Amino acid sequence: MSSPPAAPSRTPAPRRRPAWAGRNYTLLTGAAVVTNLGSHGALIAAAFAVMEAGGSGSDVGLVAAARTLPLVLFLLIGGALADRLPRHHVMVAANALNCLSQAAFALLVLTGDPQLWQMMLLTALCGTGTAFFNPAAEGMLLSTVSGEHANRAFALFRMAMNGAGIGGAALGGAMIAAIGPGWVLAVDAAAFAVAAALRAFLDVGHVPDRAPGGGLLADLREGWVEFKTRPWLWSIVLQFSVVVAVVGAAEAVYGPLVARDQLGGPAPWGLALGFFGAGTIVGAVLMMVWKPRRLLLVGTLCVFPLALPSAGLAVPLPVWGLCLVMLVSGLAIEVFGVNWMTTMHQEIPEDKFSRVSAYDWFGSVSMLPLATALAGPAESAFGRTEALWGCAALVVLATALVLLIPDVRHMTRREPKHHGSLPPTPGPTPAAAVPDSAAPSPAVAP
Template identity: 85%
Template sequence: MSVRSARPAWAGRNYTLLTAAAVVTNLGAHGALIAATFAVLQSGGSGADVGLVAAARTLPLVLFLLIGGALADRLPRHRVMVAANALNCVSQGLFALLVLAGEPRLWQMMLLSALGGTGQAFFNPAAEGMLLSSVSGEHAGRAFALFRMAMNGAGIGGAALGGAMIAAIGPGWVLAVDAAAFAVSGALRAFLDVSGVAAREPGGGMLSDLREGWQEFASRPWLWSIVLQFSVVVAVVGAAESVYGPLVARDHLGGAGPWGLALGAFGTGTICGALLMMRWKPRRLLLVGTLCVFPLALPSAALAVPAPLGVLVVVMFVSGTAIEVFGVSWMTTMHQEIPEEKFSRVAAYDWFGSLSMLPLATAVAGPVESLVGRTAALWGCAVLVTVVTAAVLTVPDVRRMTRRPAPVAAAGGERPAPAVPSAGCPADGACEGVSRG
């Protein structure tokens, strides 16, 4: 049976290449995240040092996201993605050599982490725009669920394998594997077919492009309110996962191996969530998705106790399942509501807002632990996730956003422009509460 006949009819060349490249990237990246943390700890670093290295990666990611989004709507997106993969390959390769050579210095690890974050800043908006333009509205939900299932399935293997490799041969080799994964995924993305993508009209300059993207972003209360919510959620969950989690694992669970198992359970949950979303099409997309953010408070609470490894694994599985329901609902909503030619810029504002507080959170995680204690800090993380998620449910558009019937795909397989609701919405509420600015 050929590859073409084995895949679904809606999974075209670009979708297949993007999914394969994401699988390769995530196999390396999930292990590398654990490896970077334990590289700092094994070099004699403290929890504060772990937070500084994590902040060094996320700070340039936040700073360059808006420029990356504007470039991705102006240049061929696949070229932006390949260039970003090349930068990540070089930065992770140098990080691996540094660790394998012994006695890595904190400033060196921070510098290389910052290079990796810069690559991601240009990659993320281009990747989202490329993925969403590769599928039609009719199959969008199923396509996003399958993509995320494949990506997160690779994350399970990457986290488990990475934890085992760190325990057996050290973090340096795991970082080297991640560098090789970036090289392979970049090569795959170089073969993306952009001949069917409509040429974009030149804009009035970078500032004009950014201003246009901001207008699209700010005109939608459902969009900016959830991004504000996630600026807090991503910050506190990131601090718990990148700083407090490894420390709890080291002190109470047995080190990198058990922590990798817990992260693998989270990945397993995301696969189950994706499988669910391949069959389930909730009508109120954002209401269902937002309710599924509440379980993200559970891992911080379990680490605060600290719960036994078995309990932590179950909690991570449940939170992974729930957040995947949100993820697919969010991508489907963005696909439905945002014009394709402006998508990367809007996605950049989404990423920028969601990640804006992460560098600060990871940088101050160590000092906060010294000030109030690890247990109190973790309980604070759990409370913040709960409070901001409850707050976003007060936004009418979040409660009322509904799935609309997909328009007929345009000729050539391009994604059709999303329909704009008018004052004459049908009585069945198919466009109830949707703000288009």
């Protein structure tokens, strides 16, 4: 009697993603790509909507400031809420507010004669959603990645986010030219809706239950204690309060003026910004394979090249030279950004991720509105070239001062001793003894 035919062997289906890229990480990355595709085009669309409504350059600045001011006002509250409530609920609610405000902005532009106060109000609502979203999203991302894969995971996340931002800006510019800014704002509203739906499926079962606290103010005080007792943390946030302010003023105000007056128009400046974006992608690819032992020393040394764009505009360099320094600075800030996130992941307790992230964001963006407002008066008082050299000097000075902090020089990567879905319990900081961005470089997108 013949034996029955052997059952065909089953070969395992090939993995479509790395073992460390779990469901939450995949959903967070996909949602960030969607929102970056929409929001980078929407930033350009908002400026053109103001100009098409008859607004001046000052009006464009007022609308931009209306988006930034809520970040300063609400970031700390957003961080406290994100450590008190389920983070994905905060993220979804913030995305819903972004969706509604951008949809109303789009409808206003498409159907009527938008007034400046209306555009400022709707932009401020969008900024408010971002203020509550950012600390929750950064805390969620940090709690999703295991310690042994943190470097690679953060690098891949940032590469996807920055790549989507470059594509979104290019696509948004083309759509504005073809169909007008209102439709680009409508696409951004739809992107927020899709992202909210993706984030609603995040699994927070791995996050331990929060112990009952003493209220919102007590939570903020606890986050402040966590922040101020870590010299590496507050010193780098102070550094970036200066760096983000002067780099933002140089790129938002002086860059377009130099391009207009000395480089032949806006196209060369747009090309240079594109090279900066390409540099961030190159930096992210590098950080997927490079795991420097001295996390903050390497990261801080990579902040010095952020002085190059201001210096290049002061000369000014020819277009190819400006593109080269923008490429280098983009690569450098991405190396810093991944090392910063890895340090935060390693050193900050999970239940305080969002509050510490909120102090990080708050310190990093607090001086940006003032710096952009003072850029024009500084040019009138000292001259554009001198103001740009001053921006470069401030970046170098602030970064050199941070290197005086022992924790910054000696912070060492600690390899985890076990595998798991949660980061290892943080111990005391070494030697005596972290987000992007766009920030320290912002780690997450709204």
